[in-house]
Amino acid sequence: MGSAVSIQRVAKHFGRLQALAGVSLEIAEGEFFGLLGPNGAGKTTLISCLAGLVRPDSGRLSVLGADVAADYRAARRLLGVVPQELVFDPFFSVRETLRIQSGYFGLRNNDDWIDEILANLDLTSKAGTNMRRLSGGMKRRVLVAQALVHKPPVIVLDEPTAGVDVELRQGLWQFVQRLNREGHTVILTTHYLEEAEALCGRIAMLKEGRVVALDTTSNLLARFSRHALTVRLTAGGALPEALRGRATPSDGGWQFRLAGYHEVEPILAALREAGCTFDDLRLTQADLEDVFVGVMQGEGLGEGVGEGHGEVPARGAVP
Amino acid sequence: MIGFRTLLYKEVLRFWKVGFQTVAAPVLTAMLYLMIFSHVLDAQMRVNGVRYAAFLVPGLVMMSLLQNAFANSSSSLIQSKITGSVVFVLLPPISYVEFFFAYVVAAVLRGLMVGAGVVLATVWFAPLTFVAPWWIVAFAVLGGGILGAFGMIAGIWADKFDQLAGFQNFLIMPLTMLSGVFYSIHSLPGVWQQVSHLNPVFYMIDGFRFGFFGVSDVPPETSLAVVAASFLIVSATTLALLRSGYKLRY
Numbered sequence A: 001m002g003s004a005v006s007i008q009r010v011a012k013h014f015g016r017l018q019a020l021a022g023v024s025l026e027i028a029e030g031e032f033f034g035l036l037g038p039n040g041a042g043k044t045t046l047i048s049c050l051a052g053l054v055r056p057d058s059g060r061l062s063v064l065g066a067d068v069a070a071d072y073r074a075a076r077r078l079l080g081v082v083p084q085e086l087v088f089d090p091f092f093s094v095r096e097t098l099r100i101q102s103g104y105f106g107l108r109n110n111d112d113w114i115d116e117i118l119a120n121l122d123l124t125s126k127a128g129t130n131m132r133r134l135s136g137g138m139k140r141r142v143l144v145a146q147a148l149v150h151k152p153p154v155i156v157l158d159e160p161t162a163g164v165d166v167e168l169r170q171g172l173w174q175f176v177q178r179l180n181r182e183g184h185t186v187i188l189t190t191h192y193l194e195e196a197e198a199l200c201g202r203i204a205m206l207k208e209g210r211v212v213a214l215d216t217t218s219n220l221l222a223r224f225s226r227h228a229l230t231v232r233l234t235a236g237g238a239l240p241e242a243l244r245g246r247a248t249p250s251d252g253g254w255q256f257r258l259a260g261y262h263e264v265e266p267i268l269a270a271l272r273e274a275g276c277t278f279d280d281l282r283l284t285q286a287d288l289e290d291v292f293v294g295v296m297q298g299e300g301l302g303e304g305v306g307e308g309h310g311e312v313p314a315r316g317a318v319p
Numbered sequence B: 001m002i003g004f005r006t007l008l009y010k011e012v013l014r015f016w017k018v019g020f021q022t023v024a025a026p027v028l029t030a031m032l033y034l035m036i037f038s039h040v041l042d043a044q045m046r047v048n049g050v051r052y053a054a055f056l057v058p059g060l061v062m063m064s065l066l067q068n069a070f071a072n073s074s075s076s077l078i079q080s081k082i083t084g085s086v087v088f089v090l091l092p093p094i095s096y097v098e099f100f101f102a103y104v105v106a107a108v109l110r111g112l113m114v115g116a117g118v119v120l121a122t123v124w125f126a127p128l129t130f131v132a133p134w135w136i137v138a139f140a141v142l143g144g145g146i147l148g149a150f151g152m153i154a155g156i157w158a159d160k161f162d163q164l165a166g167f168q169n170f171l172i173m174p175l176t177m178l179s180g181v182f183y184s185i186h187s188l189p190g191v192w193q194q195v196s197h198l199n200p201v202f203y204m205i206d207g208f209r210f211g212f213f214g215v216s217d218v219p220p221e222t223s224l225a226v227v228a229a230s231f232l233i234v235s236a237t238t239l240a241l242l243r244s245g246y247k248l249r250y
């Protein structure tokens, strides 16, 4: 499969601020790709470069082979972007908005597809309502709908679930996952890490305009694996002297960080010898949030990250 | 092409939906001017052999047309820039040339609607003749086009509504008001006649008026040449701005 999105050494500065400092990413067709990073990391700027809203200082971007600058018409037709800001045109109803947006992409008589999008985003009953009269979450749904009117093969969602209720969030993800199964490439930014963990096959983490981690979600989780054993001792029990050094207090108990499961047994043995009994005992796995926090604090992902450049070669990723 | 037509349709719908403000209100304003000035001056004055009220009408029509063409493209652009909804027209595969023509044509259409409204509303006050209708059309369309394109420049450049208001109050208003709407420049002292000749709006109004009465301060061919050249210059500037992405694509 070819590249859905190719980003090569893209740099962009605003005044003295380096928003993007040489970002390279290859996203394959059909991927569900996550773009994570703290506020100001450059996610929206990168997306804007892809969409032609921001012109990079250097570097090249293309969508399904169409260069974003030289072949901008083709590139834009292949791309559907849900902007992060909640914007709307106050003059029009939901259906008018979607018809107009279809027209911008050269489509007439798009009502069948518009109806389907409206149904999937639970907007059918609002089709005739003026945009001004919609709640914030509904406006957000219309933004998603607007990005999809031309059935773009590559869909970019910049924090689409900010301010959207739980029910719709589920509905939205089902819809987007369906589109992804049908072959659409999806690029998602979100601050809800559990969402990214559940949805994205591969994730790039951005920090200060650089890619600081890039791998499949499972590899990231595994490589950053922070298994931990948490025990709560029965009242009166004290932690043996030998284990004090490696335990950290947590949740009224003690937590031991583990390099692997083989470390569990010796700890339990030491506790047994000391005559401790447990109220509670848990083994926990790392989630994406741990990875995120770790990466952002610069703990690094081992061999890949170094020299301050932070570009991790993709692993088991794009062929 | 569908992209262009949709953008044009949207721009027309935008002002038409608030037509009371964008079309009816300026017609009323022009009528007020006409009632007041013709009441004061009609009995005493003839300009170039034409009764003052009749002389005034084409000037007012053109002034309203120009101001509204400017207001249309400039306010549409600044509104969508400030609300952020400009992304909806920046994301699709619409070329900058299509973008330019959609906004300018919509501006001309609003100008023409207001202009036609002023003609209809004032026809009762002053008998009009239409000696050379094609000159009327040519100057109306070109004048609207110039101000429509100029409005795009202002709308793209301004970051805030008050910057746009400054543009409107300190440039567009004086240029249109001091262009011979209310008088023939032959009645001005020499220096001011010279200054008026530097104002492109003077040629728009003078040529436009020629279409009605067949008389004008300068030959209509000269006016047409000046107006056409102005249109090309302003359009080329606007197109260059759009092409560069100035203040639209960062």
Ligand SMILES: Nc1ncnc2c1ncn2[C@@H]1O[C@H](COP(=O)(O)OP(=O)(O)OP(=O)(O)O)[C@@H](O)[C@H]1O
Pocket: A014, A017, A019, A037, A038, A039, A040, A041, A042, A043, A044, A045, A046, A084, B250
């Ligand atoms: N138009 C602009 N002018 C000046 N600076 C900008 C502009 N757009 C973005 N920036 C700056 O570039 C940096 C990256 O911003 P960007 O919006 O890409 O971050 P982000 O990763 O999307 O953050 P968030 O999670 O908050 O959306 C920020 O420091 C921001 O202030």
Ligand SMILES: [Mg+2]
Pocket: A043, A044, A045, A084, A158
């Ligand atoms: Mg952002």
